[in-house]
Each structure stands twice: as C-alpha cells, then as structure tokens.
Amino acid sequence: MHLAQFNLARLRAPLDDPATEGFTANLDRINHLADASPGFVWRLVEKDDAVFNPFEDEMVIVTMSVWESHQALFDFTYRTTHLEFLRGRRQWFEHTEEQTVVLWWVPEGHRPTVQEGRERLELLRAEGPGPKAFTFRERFEPEPAR
Amino acid sequence: MSIEAIALLNDPVRRGLYGYVVSQGHDVGRNEAAEAVGVQRTLAAFHLDKLVEAGLLDAVFRRAEGRGGPGAGRPAKYYRRASGEFAVSVPPRDYRTAASLLAEVVDRAGLDERAEDAARAYGRKHGGDPERLLGERGYEPYEEDGVLRMRNCPFHALAEEFPALVCSMNLALLEGLAEEAGWCARMDPAPGRCCVALSKTNEI
Numbered sequence: 001m002h003l004a005q006f007n008l009a010r011l012r013a014p015l016d017d018p019a020t021e022g023f024t025a026n027l028d029r030i031n032h033l034a035d036a037s038p039g040f041v042w043r044l045v046e047k048d049d050a051v052f053n054p055f056e057d058e059m060v061i062v063t064m065s066v067w068e069s070h071q072a073l074f075d076f077t078y079r080t081t082h083l084e085f086l087r088g089r090r091q092w093f094e095h096t097e098e099q100t101v102v103l104w105w106v107p108e109g110h111r112p113t114v115q116e117g118r119e120r121l122e123l124l125r126a127e128g129p130g131p132k133a134f135t136f137r138e139r140f141e142p143e144p145a146r
Numbered sequence: 147m148s149i150e151a152i153a154l155l156n157d158p159v160r161r162g163l164y165g166y167v168v169s170q171g172h173d174v175g176r177n178e179a180a181e182a183v184g185v186q187r188t189l190a191a192f193h194l195d196k197l198v199e200a201g202l203l204d205a206v207f208r209r210a211e212g213r214g215g216p217g218a219g220r221p222a223k224y225y226r227r228a229s230g231e232f233a234v235s236v237p238p239r240d241y242r243t244a245a246s247l248l249a250e251v252v253d254r255a256g257l258d259e260r261a262e263d264a265a266r267a268y269g270r271k272h273g274g275d276p277e278r279l280l281g282e283r284g285y286e287p288y289e290e291d292g293v294l295r296m297r298n299c300p301f302h303a304l305a306e307e308f309p310a311l312v313c314s315m316n317l318a319l320l321e322g323l324a325e326e327a328g329w330c331a332r333m334d335p336a337p338g339r340c341c342v343a344l345s346k347t348n349e350i
Contacts, residue, residue, distance in 0.1 A: 083335045087314050090256055
C-alpha cells in the first residue's frame with residue numbers, strides 16, 4: 001500500500017497579490033523538490049499549473065500526493081527545505097481549527113481524485129482520525145488485505 | 147527501565163565509550179572505540195554490549211568501509227546511539243505531557259508566531275557564545291565547513307509530534323541565543339539532526 005496525502009487551504013489574498021508572493025514564488029522549487037524526494041510516487045498536476053483549484057471558491061488551494069511510506073512523506077514535509085516553506089503558511093493561508101491535511105492508504109498504482117481527497121478530509125473532520133482517514137500525529141497502518 | 151540505563155553510565159569507561167560513540171556522526175567499531183577511550187578491545191566490546199543491552203546504543207553488523215565481495219570477512223559490529231529516550235526525575239515529574247498538551251493548543255489556535263516571539267525573547271535573555279550555549283543545552287554542536295550544526299534535538303519527541311510549530315520555535319530560540327554573538331540561525335533540515343544551522347552573519 002502507498003500513502004496518499006490531501007491538503008486543502010484557503011488563501012488570505014489572491015495568487016497574484018503581493019501578500020501571496022512568498023508562496024507562489026517558491027512553488028515550483030518545492031514541487032520539484034517533492035518530485036525528486038526519496039519515496040515520492042505521484043502528485044496532482046493540472047496542465048502543469050503548480051496550483052490546483054477544483055472548487056468554485058478560487059481562494060481554495062489543494063495539494064495531493066502519493067508516497068511509498070509514512071517516513072518518506074514525513075521526511076519530505078518536515079526534514080527538507082519544505083519545512084521553511086511551511087513556516088509561511090500562517091501568513092498565506094487563513095487559519096482554521098479544522099483539519100486541513102488528511103492521510104490515507106491507497107493500493108499501489110492508485111491515483112486518487114480530488115473528490116476522493118475531499119471525502120477523506122470530510123471523514124477526518126467528522127469522525128476524527130481512523131484507519132480510513134488520519135493525520136501525521138495519529139497515524140494508522142494499512143489494514144491487512146482480505 | 148530508565149534508572150538502570152542511566153545508572154550504567156556511572157562507570158567512567160562506559161560513560162567514555164557512550165560519549166565517544168554518540169559524538170562521532172558515524173557508526174563506531176570496537177577497535178575505534180577502544181582506542182578512543184584507551185582500553186583493551188575486549189573490555190570495550192564488553193561495555194559496548196552492556197550499553198546495547200540497556201537500550202542506550204544500537205548495534206549494527208556490516209563490513210568495514212571499502213571491503214566487500216568474497217574474502218571480505220564476516221561483518222563487524224558497529225555501534226550508534228539508540229533512538230529511545232531515558233529520563234529520570236526524583237520526585238516524578240512529567241513535563242512532556244504538559245508540553246504536548248500546550249503545543250496542541252498553540253497549534254490548533256494557529257499561534258506559531260507568538261510561540262516564536264516568546265522563544266526569541268527567551269533566547270536573547272540567555273544569549274552568549276553560541277557554541278558553549280548549544281553544548282550546555284544538549285544540542286551537541288559540531289562545526290562543518292564553517293557552519294555550526296547540531297547532532298541532537300533537545301525537543302525531539304515534541305518536534306516529531308508538532309514539527310512545524312516546534313522546529314520554528316526552536317529556530318527562533320536559537321536566533322535569540324546567537325544574536326548577541328552576531329551569529330545567524332537558519333533552517334537547514336535533514337533527517338537525523340537538528341533542523342537549524344548557525345553561521346556568522348556575514349558569511350551567509
């Protein structure tokens with residue numbers, strides 16, 4: 001099984017606003033870093049646009065990716081220059097007490113859709129961490145195949 | 147058991163071996179450890195294995211550098227710091243749970259920047275010579291190409307739980323500590339070390 005990640009965040013200012021520049025200016029670099037990271041499998045790319053917005057709200061931004069293991073995703077997220085990038089999140093994105101990142105296991109080769117990511121996030125928000133939707137802090141191992 | 151593990155380090159030879167192994171940045175073989183501490187190889191091996199038994203060190207088997215293939219001999223035993231933590235407090239205290247709960251609140255409330263401000267102010271108040279301070283605070287600093295890096299993260303367990311919050315707070319703390327000396331702290335994360343690196347401001 002591989003680990004899927006979905007993140008949904010709402011910008012404080014539009015993508016072309018100077019207040020968001022620190023985010024947009026570094027996106028390509030961070031995306032390429034992900035692509036080259038050990039254990040990286042796949043990420044959501046739409047027509048080579050680094051930012052993907054499938055919702056009616058144009059301030060909403062999602063990222064979605066698949067990794068070989070929990071450790072691979074953790075190391076990319078928190079043990080590369082992505083960590084420095086993350087520090088800007090409070091500045092660029094609206095704060096919410098709701099969960100914004102969800103993790104879940106997918107069969108190898110599976111490419112999750114945005115709809116699927118959104119459903120997993122809603123499940124996490126509704127029921128808290130469980131085997132079908134969890135977080136970095138409260139993780140679950142893949143369920144044994146039946 | 148934490149107290150038994152820590153008590154093992156009361157022996158000067160064992161403490162010397164432990165201190166040497168954890169400060170090398172590479173796995174240490176028996177010969178190297180014995181030479182460093184100035185004891186016989188067999189005595190070093192005996193004590194190193196005691197430290198493994200107690201969970202203070204991990205043992206790994208591999209062939210020496212540059213040797214491989216047929217005739218390379220059997221793999222040798224190497225030692226490195228174990229990932230487990232040992233803490234003893236008399237009387238019992240549990241700051242770890244308190245820290246985790248407070249971090250959860252700060253994280254959920256999105257108060258990262260306030261935590262950074264507090265950490266920076268604390269660092270300034272306790273500032274001084276960066277290398278000495280980092281050593282005293284358990285960061286285990288070492289110099290590499292003019293940059294001061296740290297082998298140990300004193301906030302390790304909390305930083306694994308809340309990486310974005312705790313690593314940013316730690317960065318701000320180190321910025322504050324190093325400011326007086328004119329050193330500059332920046333994020334330079336990699337697995338297996340503290341995510342902050344320090345350098346003299348004008349050299350960045």
